[in-house]
Structure formats: structure tokens, C-alpha cells
Amino acid sequence: MTINSIFLMVLTGLQLGAIYALIALGLTLIFGTLGVVNFAHGALYLIAAYCAVFAAQSLGFGLAIVLVPIILFIFGIAMERGLIRFFYQRPHTDQILVTFGIAIVVEEVLKWMFGANNIPFALPSWGAGQVLFYGLGANVPAAIPGIRVPMPFLEGFAFFPAWRLLLIIVTAVTIFALFALLQFTRFGLVLRAGMRDPEMLRFLGVNVTIRFSILFGIGAMIAGIAGVFGGPVTQVSPTVGMALLVPSFLVVVIGGMGSMLGALVAALLLGMASSFTTGFAAAVGDPTAKMALTALQQIVVYLVAVVVLLIRPRGLFGKKGIFE
Amino acid sequence: MKLTDKHLTRRGLLKAGAATSLVLAAPLHFVRGAWAQEKAIGTFPAGTSGSSVKYGFIVPQTGAYADEGADELRAYQLAVKHLNGGGGMLETMKPLSLKGNGVLGKKVEYVTGDTQTNPDAARQAAQRAIERDKVIMFSGGSSSAVAVAQQYLAQDKGVIFMDALTHSNDTTGKDRRRYGFRHFFNAYQSGIALGPILAERYGKDRRAFHLTADYTWGHTQYESIRDATEKQGWTTVNNIMTPLGAPDFSQYLTAAINSDADVLILNHYGKDMVNSLTQAVQFGMRDMQKNGRNIEVVVPLYSELMAKGAGDNIAGVLGTANFNEKLDDPGSAAFIKAFTDEYGFPPSQAAQTAYVQTLLYSNAVEQAGTFYPPEVIKALEGAEIEGIGPGKALYRAEDHQCFHDILVVEGKAPSDRQNQYDLLKIVKQVPREEVTYPADIPAFGGKDAQLGAYEPSA
Numbered sequence: 217m218t219i220n221s222i223f224l225m226v227l228t229g230l231q232l233g234a235i236y237a238l239i240a241l242g243l244t245l246i247f248g249t250l251g252v253v254n255f256a257h258g259a260l261y262l263i264a265a266y267c268a269v270f271a272a273q274s275l276g277f278g279l280a281i282v283l284v285p286i287i288l289f290i291f292g293i294a295m296e297r298g299l300i301r302f303f304y305q306r307p308h309t310d311q312i313l314v315t316f317g318i319a320i321v322v323e324e325v326l327k328w329m330f331g332a333n334n335i336p337f338a339l340p341s342w343g344a345g346q347v348l349f350y351g352l353g354a355n356v357p358a359a360i361p362g363i364r365v366p367m368p369f370l371e372g373f374a375f376f377p378a379w380r381l382l383l384i385i386v387t388a389v390t391i392f393a394l395f396a397l398l399q400f401t402r403f404g405l406v407l408r409a410g411m412r413d414p415e416m417l418r419f420l421g422v423n424v425t426i427r428f429s430i431l432f433g434i435g436a437m438i439a440g441i442a443g444v445f446g447g448p449v450t451q452v453s454p455t456v457g458m459a460l461l462v463p464s465f466l467v468v469v470i471g472g473m474g475s476m477l478g479a480l481v482a483a484l485l486l487g488m489a490s491s492f493t494t495g496f497a498a499a500v501g502d503p504t505a506k507m508a509l510t511a512l513q514q515i516v517v518y519l520v521a522v523v524v525l526l527i528r529p530r531g532l533f534g535k536k537g538i539f540e
Numbered sequence: 541m542k543l544t545d546k547h548l549t550r551r552g553l554l555k556a557g558a559a560t561s562l563v564l565a566a567p568l569h570f571v572r573g574a575w576a577q578e579k580a581i582g583t584f585p586a587g588t589s590g591s592s593v594k595y596g597f598i599v600p601q602t603g604a605y606a607d608e609g610a611d612e613l614r615a616y617q618l619a620v621k622h623l624n625g626g627g628g629m630l631e632t633m634k635p636l637s638l639k640g641n642g643v644l645g646k647k648v649e650y651v652t653g654d655t656q657t658n659p660d661a662a663r664q665a666a667q668r669a670i671e672r673d674k675v676i677m678f679s680g681g682s683s684s685a686v687a688v689a690q691q692y693l694a695q696d697k698g699v700i701f702m703d704a705l706t707h708s709n710d711t712t713g714k715d716r717r718r719y720g721f722r723h724f725f726n727a728y729q730s731g732i733a734l735g736p737i738l739a740e741r742y743g744k745d746r747r748a749f750h751l752t753a754d755y756t757w758g759h760t761q762y763e764s765i766r767d768a769t770e771k772q773g774w775t776t777v778n779n780i781m782t783p784l785g786a787p788d789f790s791q792y793l794t795a796a797i798n799s800d801a802d803v804l805i806l807n808h809y810g811k812d813m814v815n816s817l818t819q820a821v822q823f824g825m826r827d828m829q830k831n832g833r834n835i836e837v838v839v840p841l842y843s844e845l846m847a848k849g850a851g852d853n854i855a856g857v858l859g860t861a862n863f864n865e866k867l868d869d870p871g872s873a874a875f876i877k878a879f880t881d882e883y884g885f886p887p888s889q890a891a892q893t894a895y896v897q898t899l900l901y902s903n904a905v906e907q908a909g910t911f912y913p914p915e916v917i918k919a920l921e922g923a924e925i926e927g928i929g930p931g932k933a934l935y936r937a938e939d940h941q942c943f944h945d946i947l948v949v950e951g952k953a954p955s956d957r958q959n960q961y962d963l964l965k966i967v968k969q970v971p972r973e974e975v976t977y978p979a980d981i982p983a984f985g986g987k988d989a990q991l992g993a994y995e996p997s998a
Contacts, residue, residue, distance in 0.1 A: 218798075220798075221798035224797065224798060225794060227794075228791050231790055232788060235788065324602070327602070331606075331607050332602075332604065332605070332606035332607045333607045333810070333814070333845050333846070334811055334814040334815070336851030336852075336853075338851060344822075345824070346823075375824055375828070377822050377823055377824065380790065380822075448822075449788060450788055451787075451815050451849075453811055453849075455785060455811070456787050459785050460787055490791050491790075491791045494780065494791040494794075495791070495795050497780060498778050498780060498795035498798065498799060499795075499798070510780060513780070513791075514754065514783050
């Protein structure tokens, strides 16, 4: 295995983790603050991806990037005001049932409107193509187009899709922005206080309700960002929401329910685990080891979950008393 | 009860043996007329006593293959319309016993069910159609896992099942059943048809990397294409099984890029194929070079619906198909015209096989002069029919696989398309003789593969 293959596997792991992280982030944010297990989060991703396809086709990709998160923000607030708020005081099982129900309705409505097969979601021309990474003294032919990034440890050069690198960057920026919002703003301060003791805040005359509603909207908005940037990668079909929800929920559980840092670490862990077991399965020569690794790459995500939860039942960064 | 009470005594064993050999020695011919009493089998005669008969169309209405299911259902409805009122392939099919006044003078009606692209749900839906609606035949399916499950149910119940979309070798291989018939082609035939063309286009010393859907169809597809390409001199570098419905294939594509393979073969169907192909293009695999040659991507099983989903990425990608809406033989033309007139767009290959299967079954009933399943099965076995597609089709008696010409197709570049349905072009029509193989080869279960009895034991 060369240094170049390992480098590509790391990038792949980061990118796989990025999609999980973006979806898990919204899930864990809503759970950590509002205490609601939102199984409709995959459906929010789905709505975002479908909106993005049509916005990109009619208005251009640039506008889709701006519009779709706003649409999802509004949708999120409407969902919180119209349905979710009635479930704050109900048990988690009720919340799961109602949000899972929403997920099924959204999936079937989209299937009814646009069919069960994929809708092509092409990359914008500025986001297509490859980024070229080159090592020291590499002789890169001048004819190869696209962005070039020096990477001194590489032998020769290697490519990675530009859009997937962008996805990694967008995820990093989103996480940082969310962290800053909660940690360094007055809004974040009130929210964190509201999570501790909403009643006391109400006595002090703070309108917690509206802030909770906005927070739910932000969670949906992150699903919107995931839909616009992840849609061209995962493609757009009615089942993709559920296909992403399961590993993303796993990320939340492995990271520790409600922990944002945990979700980030767990997403990276799962991404790297998928990427490296597949990479090793392809690279290994011994037939028995190959068979074992090929089987392993299909279940590695769940295996990691089992091991982590056996050692740390509350997840990597889980706190006592949450979801117990 | 003591356990020993259950044991057969030596005397009992002898008696049972004698009885069995007596039964076996009796002439078990079901030649029409010679077998005066038709026994009750499955829904016969209960399902045929009225002035109409019911067919059961069990297709995926929800789940991953719902679009294929919807197109199958359109074709079934059209077939019923033609059976009752004439038209379509009833004007081209030879030999033809159907008269366009129903089947054996009985009006054809139908019930539908949902397989949910899930073998358990499919069995339940079929069971309901058989027990509640007394369907005399059922058809449908858009997954080999479903088709195989339905064939076993058909054999248990004694109700004939006409497979629709199923491409796994197992359907007419190790899982072949007396009560199951497949008109669609299979993975092995895809290999025979595609191998020489791949070698001709891309050279004889290519190195292939396979990604394979992890279920019965994917496995037989991989083995068939691997054998066919290795016969042409290709090397198989690697094969990785991918879970069904994976949203992101980047780890698999990275593994392919990291290898020394210069051809990527995607043994995927439906959404998996659309995703893996689209993402391979995003990874620049169509513009990349390995071993001094362009990397090529191959999709062994193509469908119009998949081509639509993959958009511009199919340009120049080779694969195989059972049918294409540009075929101009009289049978295909009649069907395409009738379908397009009815629905406003051309039929997919899922629709074509569903339509033909319904007609083939009905024609066999008319020819046998009875709905009695063993007679209908015999009429289908070895039947050679013209006017249901290019050339003559043969329903082989040994394994119930229908043999006919199949197609090697290539995705069209957006600039070559006449309209939104014009996605694939026919590279070669491979004659039936070239895609015929012995029924007992290992890929199809070898000598152990048996169809089972004409009369189900139940």
C-alpha cells in the first residue's frame, strides 16, 4: 500500500464522515437542547435535496445554496410550531413514533410526485472536476486541468473530486459556526441556560419558546446545507433520507446522545473505519483475509457501534442521565 | 408418546416401499384426453368455474423498484385489454390460439398486490391473491430474490408463476421450479453477449475491478461477467461486495482507483447502479488513464429507467438489455405502438417482459384447452413462438428459461438523443443460438437442479 493510497483513503474517510456529521449534527443539536429524538431528520435532508435539484435547475446552483437552507429553516420552524412542541413533555417513544411517521409520509409523497428512481443531480460546472495533489519533484503534465495543491509527502500525484473536498470544508465551517453561536453569543447563552432550567428562565421574563423554535429551525437548516452539498454525492431518491438516517443516528449514539463533539468524533471514526476496511479488503492479497475484510467492510459501522457501546454505554462523550 | 413409537418397523418400511414403487410404476402421463380426471390443483378448478378468470399481478408498488413495478402494471393492464378485445401482439404472435375474446371464452380480470421489493411481503401478497381471489396465474416481481421466493410459493400452491424482471442465474438455475417460467434473459447470457464486444472495443488484455450488489443477482452477475471477460483474456483484479442501497460509494471507488485496474465493472441494478456510475464519473474515472489506457466503465445490465436516473453519465457505457423500444420486428413494433398509444411514452424492458409473459401463459391455456396447471405447463414447455420480439423464442422444457435474441446496448451522449426517452442505442442484436447454453452447466446448479413435480405434493 503506497502513501498515495493511504492519503486518498484518509480523504475518503473524511468525506464519508462529513455527510454523517452534517446530518448527525442537526440530530444531536435538537436532541441535546430540546430533548426530542427527531427521526424525521433524514426526511428533512430529503426535502432539502429535492428542493436543491429544482432550485439548481431553474435558478442556478449558487442561488440554491442560499435558498435551500432558508427554506428548510422556515420548514423547521413550522414543523416545531405545528407538531413537535406538543411532544416535548411526552416520552421519547412517542417522539420517535411521530417523527418516524413524518419521515414515511415525506418519503411516500416524494415518491408519488417524482417516482421511486433517482433524479439526476449534476454538479455545477465550477464544482466538477478533480483537485490534483502533487508531491515533491512530481512531474505534473501541464495539460491536466483543475486546482493543484502541493502535498510534499506524496509520490507523484493523486486526484480527489473537488466537490467532495468542498463537502468536507462546508462541514467544518458549519460545525464551527454552530459551536460559535452556542458558545459566544447571547442567544447561545440563553439557550444553554434554557436547556438547564427552562422554567427559571421563564420566571426571569425570557421568551424561551421562540428560541427553542429558532433552534429547531437551525437544526433543519443544517439538514438543508447537507441536502444541497450532499445531494450531488448521494444522488436524489426517496429512500436516501432513511439510508443516511440510520448511520447518522448511530453516529449520535456512539458520540453520546446530545454531545456535539461526540457526534463529530464518531462521524470521523465511522468514515475512516468504512474507508480503511474497504481499502484493505481491496489491497490485501491473501484470499482468506480478503474474504474476511470484504465481509467486515459491510458491517464495520455497526461493529464500531457495538464495541464503543460495550466499553462506554453512554457513548464516547455521553453524559449521565441523558436518554436513560 | 415414547420416541420409539415413531420409528418405522422393518415390516412398515417394506410396506411403504412397496406402495411407493406401485405409485411410481403407474403411468403418469398427462397427455390431454388420456388423463380423464383433472384433479384439483391450486386454484383449479375453483378459480375457473365462473364466466371470468383472475390473474394476479404482484409488482413492487412501493420500495426501491416501484417505478419498474408501475411500468409492469401498465403492461399487464394492456395485456388484459388485448386478451379480452384483441390487438397488440395478438396480431403478430405465431402459433396463436388466442382469439381476443378472453381465454377459453372467459373474460380475464386481474387483482394487484405489492411486493414492496421484499421477498416476505411478496409471498404474502401472492398468497392473498391465491387464497382470497383464487387467481389462476400470478406474475410480476422486479428482484431476483422476490422471483425465487415466488417460484417456490408457486410450486407449493400449484399455481403457475410467470416471472417478470429477474436476471439472476438462480431463477432458472439452482432455484428453477416446475411452476415458474422466465422470459427475461439472465446474467450468464449477459456475459456471453457482452464478453466479445468488450474485447473488441477495449482490447484483450484489460484488468477489471468489480463492484457487486450483495445478493443472489449480484453474485451470479459477477461470476458470469468475470468468466466471460477472462475467456477473452482479461484479468480480474478484484471484486468488492457492496451493501444494497448504499448512498455513497466513495470508499469503493477509491479502492478501484488505488488498484492497477483499467476497467470498472458495476454489477449493480437500479439506484445502486445510478449512484455508483454517477459517482465514478465524479471521481473522474472516465477521464483517467491507467496502464497507458483510458479507464472504461461497464454496466452489465442496463435499463431505461436507470439510464434516465444516471443522466449524462451513461454516454459511451456498454451493457446488455432484454428489449429496447427501437426494435422494429413486427411483434415489438405492435407492442410499442399499442403501449405508446395507451400511455404516451414508450415501454421499458420491464413492461415488455410482463406483457409477453401474460400473453404466453394465456396462449398456452388456449392451446391446452384447459386451465389445468400440468397441461398448461406442458404446453409452455418446449413451445417455440414467433412475433413476440425479434426472431423465434423458445421456452426450454429443462429449465423454463425462454431463449430469444438479446441486445448489447450503449448509453447515448446527450447530443445524440432525439428525445427524452432516446437514451440507449443498440450496438448488437445477439442471436438466440449464441446465448443458448446447456441446462445443466455448473452456473445453473449443474445436474442437481430439478424442476420438481407437475403435481404439487400438497
